[in-house]
Structure formats: C-alpha cells, structure tokens
C-alpha cells in the first residue's frame with residue numbers, strides 16, 4: 585500500500601485531534617488512508633472508500649466525539665486516559681487505571 589498524495593489535512597486541531605487523508609496508489613486507489621492524530625501522535629488509521637473521504641472532513645467533530653467517548657474517565661480526579669485497540673477479537677474489553685487522587 586503506497587500513498588499517492590495527501591487529499592486533505594486538518595488545518596486546526598479539534599480538541600487536540602487532527603486528521604490526514606491520503607489517496608493511495610493502484611491497486612489500492614479505491615480506498616484512502618485516514619490517519620487520526622491526537623496531540624500529534626497517531627491514534628488510529630483506517631481505510632475508507634476514496635470517493636467518500638470528504639465525509640470524514642465534514643464529520644470530523646463526530647469522530648472526535650467518538651474518540652473522546654472511548655476515553656476512560658475518572659469522575660473523582662478528572663483524569664482522562666485514551667484507550668485505543670485495533671478491533672481484533674482478542675483485544676481487551678476493559679481497562680483499570682489507578683485514581684490519581686487516591687494514589688496521592
């Protein structure tokens with residue numbers, strides 16, 4: 585899978601998230617590579633039908649909402665931890681993080 589050229593890139597971060605969409609060279613040119621970054625670190629990448637990638641730009645704030653929803657959030661110390669998985673069947677389904685307030 586080789587990148588042909590960048591289709592678009594976020595100009596300004598949305599709550600720390602940016603997106604980059606790239607067209608791919610043949611034979612993968614039916615798809616585009618979508619990369620999601622959080623504070624400059626890649627947190628997710630996936631293929632998306634190339635002719636629909638502008639939906640990603642139009643609905644990027646929904647994507648960010650979804651990413652933030654996946655965060656593990658502590659109501660006590662307001663610590664927020666991002667968790668990402670690749671969607672494999674053996675991926676963890678739960679995570680436990682020590683509370684910063686209780687640890688102090």
Ligand SMILES: [Zn+2]
Nearest residue numbers: 658661683684
């Ligand atoms: Zn906590």
